[in-house]
Amino acid sequence: MHMHSSKFLSWLFVGSLGLSSIASAVSLSFVRQTSNSAVDVAADLSLEVISGGPNTVQFIFSKGALYDGFITQIYFEDGDSLFSVIDFDTVLSSPGVAYASPATPANPPGVNPFATSFSLDPNNPQPTWGISAGENGTFIGTFAGPLSFADVENAITNGTLRFALHAQGLPGGESDSFLAIAGGGPDDPPLPEPSTSLFGGLALLFLCLRRKR
DSSP, X not given: OHHHHHHHXXXXXXXXXXXXXXXXXXXXXXXXXXXXXXXXXXXXEEEEEEEOSSSEEEEEEEEOSSSSOEEEEEEEEETTOOEEEEEEOTTTSOTTOOEESSOSSSSOTTOOSOXXXXXXXXXXXXXXXXXXXXXXXXXXXXXXXXXXXXXHHHHHHHTSEEEEEEEEEETTTEEEEEEEEETTSTTSOOOOOHHHHHHHHHHHHHHHHHHHO
């Protein structure tokens, strides 16, 4: 009995570590807000928000290769003032990507309402230094106070931390604006609280162990 209990505690500990790491990342897709191009390239755009350490968060914007075009301006709405600054990271980004703050225009075209807190523009020429097919741009947010990744998750879920981007060179030579949606799409359920995900996973682990016995 003692051996089974020890095994269970070991599995529980390992499982909780795995679930904690899973809870430190949020995947977002994009929904088109303007309709200038005949083709909606939202499926080619993605954003990963991951923990960057005790005081930082990484925002990784990526462009797939399904359609023509490149990401230019990137916008952050930080309604809870979680971050003191959001900067471009030259080390973690693709070699052909480079950004600087602020963006022009100051707000994402056609995305209303959207109160921009931070914005970034690719270096000139923008088609060269923007985020093109197969590339990513990583941006580092530094917390303004004693916060954690759970605060970031809650802000995304509550809609007080939002992300928008402008893409150019789209099919037909057009440009469009896009707004990030948590969970993979507008019809998906909201993100669960980190504690809910953790304890739900531990409960499944416990049931599996009981069945094996």
